[in-house]
Amino acid sequence: MRISDVRTAAIGGNFEWILVRVYSDAGLTGLGECYWGAGVEAAVHRLRPFLIGEDPQNVDWLYQKMIQGLSGAGSMGGAVVAAISGVELALWDLKGRALDTPIYNLLGGRFRDRIRVYADCGRGEEPTPESWAARALQAVARGFSAVKFDIDRIDPARFGEAHHVSAGSRLIWMQGQPHGISNKELDLIVSLVGGVRDAVGPYVDLAVDCHWSYFPRDAIRLAQALEPFRLAWLEDPTPPDNVEALKRVTDHSAVPICSGESHYTRHGFRQIITTQAVDIVQPDIPRTGGLLEAKKIADLADIYYIPFAAHNVSSPIGTMAACHACASMRNFAVLEFHGQDVAWWDDLFIGQHPLIRDGNIALPEGPGLGIDLNEDVARQHLRDSASFFA
């Protein structure tokens, strides 16, 4: 069996979902997805010369060939690794279909029969405890036993309507640039998180995301203020580039610190894991290198007794692919679900419906991914009409 083509389709979900299909001369195809951003789809097409004519079953070798071919040794990140991840997912689907077995069987088999999922709730409609509580209770009513909220950029007096630049004020804010927390903002965050905790009770897992927003000292103040709410984790308190700054927060926080969605490949995770700069590691599987690379990161984390909570904003295709990797990890904790507000999320695939039941995804028994793309629904949500596996 040889790879005969690689094509993409860009779906306009709540994120841009770049689907990848690998074709073979045996008539079998494999489906993957990559996350995300400018240049990812173009990078997938740049990978075609490294793939066509090769045996799709040599997944790890092809992964190394793609890394070497597109980025060269030592410069692995961004759109290149995301694109490679999408192809890697598709190769596993193709191989599973060729061997008539689920992908998790090819990754060492499964530790569990279902994958626990948490609901990303974003924010309430208003920055009030009542609004945030209502948002949390919606997710709990849908069966989720774990939820996450975004606590950065919530003080309207500070960040205004268009929160990229607060023109004319003391502060110019840009994502990825850390800042301090005023007492007023801190009190607002405490009231909102407290509102959620009061609403869901003590035993729903509750995480909060800071989106790389704070100076280390302020992140430590924030963690101390949120300690009474017994959080599952505090996510990305500082920007992703300086692991030592993140470690300072982790070392001074009673709240577990979680990070990793902006890191790529096992090399990108080495320092964060070996210095124990996080309590929970959070790779995005269709971005960080794919299923086997995520399994390798999980195993490295497992040596340090660090659990793995997968970041995920993908369509059902990328989400199910991530489930196969998560099934194979001893230290898997929970997988993100970011599609609560996408009404057609479950319509995009053919397979067990709904995909998420009582806050879990049951692992499929069918070959490869175990689900297929509903092409009719996918065509209705193309980013542009020419992009369907072109």
Ligand code: MG
């Ligand atoms: Mg996050």
